[in-house]
Amino acid sequence: MISKDERELLYKHAEEKFEKVAELQRLGLICDDGDFVPTVHYPPITEYPDQGPEYLDDYVWPADDRMDIYVHIPFCIQQCTYCHYPNKVGPCDDEKEKYIGYLIREMDLFLNKFGKENIKPRSILLGGGTPTNLQPKLLDHFLTEFDKRVDFSHCNQHNVDLGPNSIVGPDGTEKMQILKDHGVTRLTIGLQSLNNDVLKLMNRPHDAQWAIDSVYKALEFGFDVNIEFIFGHPGETIDNWTDVMAQAIELPMNEIQIYRLKVQAYGDRQGVINRRKRGSGADDIPDFKNTMMMKSIAEEMMMNHGFNETLRRVFSKDKKIYSHYAYNQCCAQFDQVGFGLSGFSSYRDRFDINSYNFDEYYSMIDEGKLPITRAYKHSTEEKIRQKIVLPLKNQYIIKKRFEKNSGGYNIDDLFKKKRAALTEHGLIEDTGNDIRLTDLGRFVADEVCECFNSDEHKPFARERYADGPLNPYNDNEIFD
Ligand code: SF4
Known part of the structure; x- marks a missing residue:
C-alpha cells in the first residue's frame, strides 16, 4: 500500500513528465497521436x-x-x-x-x-x-x-x-x-x-x-x-x-x-x-x-x-x-540462432526468420530444408544504423565496440547534426567513451533511437510528425 501523499506526489511528477513528452511531440519527435513502434530489431x-x-x-x-x-x-x-x-x-x-x-x-x-x-x-x-x-x-x-x-x-x-x-x-x-x-x-x-x-x-x-x-x-x-x-x-x-x-x-x-x-x-x-x-x-x-x-x-x-x-x-x-x-x-550483438515457428536468428551481418505457418514449417523440414522464409543481409549503411539503434535503445553505444562492429567507422564522424539536435534537447549525452540516453531520452527511448532508422524503415510517415527540429526524417544521411 502507498499513502495518499505518496500517490499524489507520483501523479504530480507523472503530469510533469507528460508535459515534457508533449513538448517533444510538438518538436517532432513523437508521432501525431502518440502511437509507437517498439524498436526490438533493426530493421523491423x-x-x-x-x-x-x-x-x-x-x-x-x-x-x-x-x-x-x-x-x-x-x-x-x-x-x-x-x-x-x-x-x-x-x-x-x-x-x-x-x-x-x-x-x-x-x-x-x-x-x-x-x-x-x-x-x-x-x-x-x-x-x-x-x-x-x-x-x-x-x-x-x-x-x-x-x-x-x-x-x-x-x-x-x-x-x-x-x-x-x-x-x-x-x-x-x-x-x-x-x-x-x-x-x-x-x-x-x-x-x-x-x-x-x-x-x-x-x-x-x-x-x-x-x-x-x-x-x-x-x-x-x-x-x-x-x-x-x-x-x-x-x-x-x-x-x-x-x-x-x-x-x-x-x-x-x-x-x-x-x-x-x-x-x-x-x-x-x-x-x-x-x-x-x-x-x-x-x-x-x-x-x-x-x-x-x-x-x-x-x-x-x-x-x-x-x-x-x-x-x-x-x-x-x-x-x-x-x-x-x-x-x-x-x-x-553476438551471433544468435533461433529455432521453431517464427524463430528469429540474428548474426553479425544478416538476420532471418522462420515461417509463421505450422504447415509450412513442418513441410520445409520434411523437405530437408531449414524453415527460413524471410532474410536480410545488411548493406554497410544499414549495418551502421543497426549498431547505433539497438545499443542506444537498450543501454549505450560504446565507441570502441561500435568501431569494431561497424567495420572501422568512428561514430564521432556520423550523424553530427542529428546528434547535436538530440543533445541540445536533452535526449542523449556523450561521455567521451560512449553515447547514451539521458533520463528524458530513456523515457522516450524508442522514438529517440528511431531517429537513426533509414527513411525506409521509419515507423511512421514523415507527415505524422510535426515539422520541428526533432522530426526523425531531419538530417538522416549517415554523414550529415
Ligand atoms: S497468448 Fe501465449 S504467447 Fe501470447 S501473450 Fe498469451 S501466453 Fe504469451
Missing part, C-alpha cells in the same frame, strides 16, 4: 524480403565458435487479447508432440549444414508461447534432446519465459524440477497485471493470486526471477496501475520489466486488441497521456525501491540477473 522483421534457407550458404561461423540459442515453443492455454504471436491454444497434446519432433529435426538440419556436433552458447532463451505448457514428460523429453545438441561449457545463463498457471499446482512443481534438472537458471514470468478485472480483460488464464504464487514457487526452486507487466491495456487506470505496482515492488524477487501495450502488431499476426478503441470507457484503450503517466509512475516507484534500469524497460535490484540473451543480441 516484417520488412525482410522473402528468402529461403540458401541465403545462409555463405554465412561464416563465428571465429570463437560461440552462438546463443533461442527456441520458440508456440503453445498457450488461451489467447491473450494483446498477443500478436503465432501460436496454438488449448490442450493440443498431439500437435505439441509433433512440433517437438520437428524442432529437434530443425536443430539437426542446422548442425549438419555447418558440420557441427553441437552449439556452444553464451546464453539460451526458451520462449513462445509458453514452453512450460508442454506436458511434463514432453518437456523433459525436449530438454533431454536439446541438451544433447548443446555444449554448455560457456553458457552463463539459461532462461525460460513462462506464464504463472503453468508452474503452480502439482504439474507445475514437476515442471519446475525438470527445468532445474536441465540447468535452467532464470525465469521470466509474465504476470502482466495483479488486478483481477484487468487480467480478465486481457483474457489471461490466471488470477492475481496465482500470479503471486508462481513468483514464490519459482523463488523456492532457486531461480533468478524476472516478472513482466503491461501498461496501457484496457481496464488499466492510473489508480489501479499504481496499486499493481505497489504490490509488485513488495514481492521478493529482484527484477521487473514493464511493457507498453502495442496495439498494432509489429509481426505478421494481429492480436484482437486492435478491435478496441481508444477512449475513457472502462474497456477502452487508455489514451496517450494516461499511458505515459502509468510509465512514469511505475518507473518512479521502482527507482524509489532500489530498482535501477539495467536494460531498457528492465528494472533490477541486482545487476547480475539481467537477461544475457537480450544483452548479447542488442548490445554486444
Whole structure:
C-alpha cells in the first residue's frame, strides 16, 4: 500500500513528465497521436524480403565458435487479447508432440549444414508461447534432446519465459524440477497485471493470486526471477496501475520489466486488441497521456525501491540477473540462432526468420530444408544504423565496440547534426567513451533511437510528425 501523499506526489511528477513528452511531440519527435513502434530489431522483421534457407550458404561461423540459442515453443492455454504471436491454444497434446519432433529435426538440419556436433552458447532463451505448457514428460523429453545438441561449457545463463498457471499446482512443481534438472537458471514470468478485472480483460488464464504464487514457487526452486507487466491495456487506470505496482515492488524477487501495450502488431499476426478503441470507457484503450503517466509512475516507484534500469524497460535490484540473451543480441550483438515457428536468428551481418505457418514449417523440414522464409543481409549503411539503434535503445553505444562492429567507422564522424539536435534537447549525452540516453531520452527511448532508422524503415510517415527540429526524417544521411 502507498499513502495518499505518496500517490499524489507520483501523479504530480507523472503530469510533469507528460508535459515534457508533449513538448517533444510538438518538436517532432513523437508521432501525431502518440502511437509507437517498439524498436526490438533493426530493421523491423516484417520488412525482410522473402528468402529461403540458401541465403545462409555463405554465412561464416563465428571465429570463437560461440552462438546463443533461442527456441520458440508456440503453445498457450488461451489467447491473450494483446498477443500478436503465432501460436496454438488449448490442450493440443498431439500437435505439441509433433512440433517437438520437428524442432529437434530443425536443430539437426542446422548442425549438419555447418558440420557441427553441437552449439556452444553464451546464453539460451526458451520462449513462445509458453514452453512450460508442454506436458511434463514432453518437456523433459525436449530438454533431454536439446541438451544433447548443446555444449554448455560457456553458457552463463539459461532462461525460460513462462506464464504463472503453468508452474503452480502439482504439474507445475514437476515442471519446475525438470527445468532445474536441465540447468535452467532464470525465469521470466509474465504476470502482466495483479488486478483481477484487468487480467480478465486481457483474457489471461490466471488470477492475481496465482500470479503471486508462481513468483514464490519459482523463488523456492532457486531461480533468478524476472516478472513482466503491461501498461496501457484496457481496464488499466492510473489508480489501479499504481496499486499493481505497489504490490509488485513488495514481492521478493529482484527484477521487473514493464511493457507498453502495442496495439498494432509489429509481426505478421494481429492480436484482437486492435478491435478496441481508444477512449475513457472502462474497456477502452487508455489514451496517450494516461499511458505515459502509468510509465512514469511505475518507473518512479521502482527507482524509489532500489530498482535501477539495467536494460531498457528492465528494472533490477541486482545487476547480475539481467537477461544475457537480450544483452548479447542488442548490445554486444553476438551471433544468435533461433529455432521453431517464427524463430528469429540474428548474426553479425544478416538476420532471418522462420515461417509463421505450422504447415509450412513442418513441410520445409520434411523437405530437408531449414524453415527460413524471410532474410536480410545488411548493406554497410544499414549495418551502421543497426549498431547505433539497438545499443542506444537498450543501454549505450560504446565507441570502441561500435568501431569494431561497424567495420572501422568512428561514430564521432556520423550523424553530427542529428546528434547535436538530440543533445541540445536533452535526449542523449556523450561521455567521451560512449553515447547514451539521458533520463528524458530513456523515457522516450524508442522514438529517440528511431531517429537513426533509414527513411525506409521509419515507423511512421514523415507527415505524422510535426515539422520541428526533432522530426526523425531531419538530417538522416549517415554523414550529415
Ligand atoms: S501473450 Fe504469451 S501466453 Fe498469451 S497468448 Fe501470447 S504467447 Fe501465449
